[in-house]
Amino acid sequence: MKLGRIALLLVGATALEFLFGGTKYRGVWPVDWLLVATAIVARSGGFGRAVLTGAAAGFVEDALTETLLGLNAFGKAAIGYLLAFVSVRVVLGGALAVGGVIALCSLANDAIVAVLRSLLLGSPVVLGAPEALWRAVATGTTAGLFEAAWSFQWREWRERRRQGRLR
Amino acid sequence: MRFSTARAEVTHRPRRGGVLLASVLVLCVLALSAQAPARGQRGSVLQSWMLTAAAPLARAVTTVSRAISGTSSSIADNFTARSDIVRLRRDLQKREEELFRLRAEVQQMRSEIGLRAAAPFLPVVVGSGPVLLLERRAGLHSALIGIGSSSGVGPGSPLAVPEGLVGRVVTAGRTLSRAQLLLDASAAAGARIVRTGELGIVRGDGRGALRLNHIPTTSRVRPGDLVESAGIDGIYPRGIAIGRVASVSRGGNLFLDVLLVPTAPFSRLTDVLVLAPFPAREPGEGTSASR
Numbered sequence A: 001m002k003l004g005r006i007a008l009l010l011v012g013a014t015a016l017e018f019l020f021g022g023t024k025y026r027g028v029w030p031v032d033w034l035l036v037a038t039a040i041v042a043r044s045g046g047f048g049r050a051v052l053t054g055a056a057a058g059f060v061e062d063a064l065t066e067t068l069l070g071l072n073a074f075g076k077a078a079i080g081y082l083l084a085f086v087s088v089r090v091v092l093g094g095a096l097a098v099g100g101v102i103a104l105c106s107l108a109n110d111a112i113v114a115v116l117r118s119l120l121l122g123s124p125v126v127l128g129a130p131e132a133l134w135r136a137v138a139t140g141t142t143a144g145l146f147e148a149a150w151s152f153q154w155r156e157w158r159e160r161r162r163q164g165r166l167r
Numbered sequence B: 001m002r003f004s005t006a007r008a009e010v011t012h013r014p015r016r017g018g019v020l021l022a023s024v025l026v027l028c029v030l031a032l033s034a035q036a037p038a039r040g041q042r043g044s045v046l047q048s049w050m051l052t053a054a055a056p057l058a059r060a061v062t063t064v065s066r067a068i069s070g071t072s073s074s075i076a077d078n079f080t081a082r083s084d085i086v087r088l089r090r091d092l093q094k095r096e097e098e099l100f101r102l103r104a105e106v107q108q109m110r111s112e113i114g115l116r117a118a119a120p121f122l123p124v125v126v127g128s129g130p131v132l133l134l135e136r137r138a139g140l141h142s143a144l145i146g147i148g149s150s151s152g153v154g155p156g157s158p159l160a161v162p163e164g165l166v167g168r169v170v171t172a173g174r175t176l177s178r179a180q181l182l183l184d185a186s187a188a189a190g191a192r193i194v195r196t197g198e199l200g201i202v203r204g205d206g207r208g209a210l211r212l213n214h215i216p217t218t219s220r221v222r223p224g225d226l227v228e229s230a231g232i233d234g235i236y237p238r239g240i241a242i243g244r245v246a247s248v249s250r251g252g253n254l255f256l257d258v259l260l261v262p263t264a265p266f267s268r269l270t271d272v273l274v275l276a277p278f279p280a281r282e283p284g285e286g287t288s289a290s291r
Helices: A003-021 A033-043 A047-065 A071-089 A095-121 A130-151 A154-166 B014-038 B045-113 B115-121
Strands: B125-137 B140-145 B158-161 B164-172 B177-181 B188-193 B199-204 B210-213 B226-229 B241-250 B256-262 B271-275
Touching: A003 A033, A003 A047, A003 B045, A003 B125, A033 A047, A033 A071, A033 A095, A033 A130, A047 A071, A047 B014, A047 B045, A047 B125, A047 B140, A071 A095, A071 B014, A095 A130, A095 B014, A095 B125, A130 B125, B045 B125, B045 B164, B045 B177, B140 B164, B140 B271, B188 B241, B210 B241
Parallel strands: B164 B241
Antiparallel strands: B125 B140, B125 B271, B140 B177, B158 B164, B158 B271, B164 B177, B188 B199, B188 B226, B199 B210, B210 B256, B226 B241, B241 B256
């Protein structure tokens, strides 16, 4: 994936965070858009770009919401590498599998941030909170839907519809 | 991400990726170590600059987002408007009667206990700002607020809504601020049980509830009691509702385990009031609400 597209993707993900975060319905479907952006870059299998995109996405998140800069950058860089590794080494297909992997990555991101916060700030480790599980479900489902839309044969579908109309 | 087909289109350079990952992680650790001594009491200058830089995008997107949700809400509201008008008229009449009674009571109380003496402790509202982003991750509960130092907001300014206390500003950019909510696992506030007058410390548990600590087992606290800020922590003004006691159980030591349900609707925050720092501080003075 080209660098310009990655930058555009990150700006888009940040804009989506604000678009949903600014309303009172933010808790209804709390997607981690920056993780989805990292996963989209990792999908192409480039290790370097996946790591750097994860780090940049995490850095943006840290700057906006975290106490220390680098907590989410650390977590998302590691997850970017892991996702790139999975996309290259593991034969795994389908929206359901992709959604499941991304949901697990969302929980892993939470775990990494919780451990780092505990080590550096002395905060209690809070894992498995209902909202974290719900965010993992929302992020995984959204990523699965993207995957389904990406792999769907749109051209054939359009052709079939056109032929159906002609009959 | 279609994992099965990604293989074909990939450049296989995991070793180079591994080196890059290690470098990025080491950089992150170095950056984190450099900031750790501050212990999160105050945001860095870099964070303040980044908030200022992000302000135009945040404001533009939030305006669109609010316009969309506002339009959808107003369409839904039209359907219920008529019954609401009848109900509101009834409510208004009831409230006017209550207002008349309360005015009489306040007049009596003023003369009896001298409300003027307590005036310096009443919270002063600096302004109000929209909540642009709410983050809840691994015990962290923070919010991005659309008001900053240009409106007189500084680190340590308490945040509240009419229902109760919300948190405090940690980093202030020019037009954006980052706030730590009371639900954060690192947040704490001095509190008082209104009915019994006992003092304790309210802490967020990082899961959406609050705990009132240091209440002795001899206390008469019971579920339903209102807990408000006590004004003893040097950050939050006294008399602002924090939560209601949900359950009381005997802890493992000399203190009760008191769980509170916050009065402020944290999950549905749209706007917050920013209060003047309490007590009034000189610029540059620190705060200490974090554990």
